[in-house]
Amino acid sequence: MRATGLGLAVALLMLGACKVEQDAGPAGPPAPAADEAGLVYVDASLNGKTVELSVGDTLRVELESIPTAGYIWQVADQPDFLLLKAEGTRPTDPDFQNQPGVTGGNHYLAFDFTAEAAGTAELRLVEGRPWELEAGGEPDGTFTVTVNVLD
Numbered sequence: 460m461r462a463t464g465l466g467l468a469v470a471l472l473m474l475g476a477c478k479v480e481q482d483a484g485p486a487g488p489p490a491p492a493a494d495e496a497g498l499v500y501v502d503a504s505l506n507g508k509t510v511e512l513s514v515g516d517t518l519r520v521e522l523e524s525i526p527t528a529g530y531i532w533q534v535a536d537q538p539d540f541l542l543l544k545a546e547g548t549r550p551t552d553p554d555f556q557n558q559p560g561v562t563g564g565n566h567y568l569a570f571d572f573t574a575e576a577a578g579t580a581e582l583r584l585v586e587g588r589p590w591e592l593e594a595g596g597e598p599d600g601t602f603t604v605t606v607n608v609l610d
Contacts, residue, residue: 501604509605514574517544520584521569522602523551529588530599532568538580540608541572574608581605 499512501520512518518541522532526548534543550556551565570584585592586600 503602505604506602507604509607511607511609512574513609514577516574516608518572518574518582518606519569520572520582520602520604521567522584522586523565524548524568524586525565526568527563529590530586531589532570532584532586532600532602533589533592534570534582535585535598535601536581536583537572538578538582538606540574540576540578540580541582541606542575543570544573545569545571547571574606577608577610579605579607 497516499510499516499518501510501518503522510518524531537543547569548566549569551567555561556564556566572582582604584602585598586602587596587598592598
């Protein structure tokens with residue numbers, strides 16, 4: 460299993476912080492705009508489905524997690540033609556979760572991939588506590604999407 464910056468990602472998620480490349484603000488990456496050019500948004504409803512994008516587009520996979528309990532999504536299998544550019548998190552109930560003194564709760568965990576070349580392959584993420592997965596435990600959840608990148 461492959462993990463990118465796993466220790467840092469866990470620490471950031473446990474604190475409810477975020478790390479994205481540009482202007483995400485304190486609440487994590489914004490929910491996608493339906494017409495945001497060059498962004499293909501994928502959520503749990505597309506598990507097992509196929510998505511198409513063009514070279515240069517961004518694929519955002521956003522799945523619900525419980526990071527304060529250690530349950531996070533991790534990239535398990537990634538096509539060579541997709542480059543992981545950013546990871547971030549945002550609360551599922553920002554009106555409540557962004558209040559002073561509030562900790563915990565579910566969050567959306569997002570992965571932004573850039574399509575570097577044409578190709579078709581499966582992207583697979585697994586959910587679980589990283590230390591349990593590294594010890595050989597079974598994931599608590601699996602998400603797969605077939606990605607078809609066109610020239």
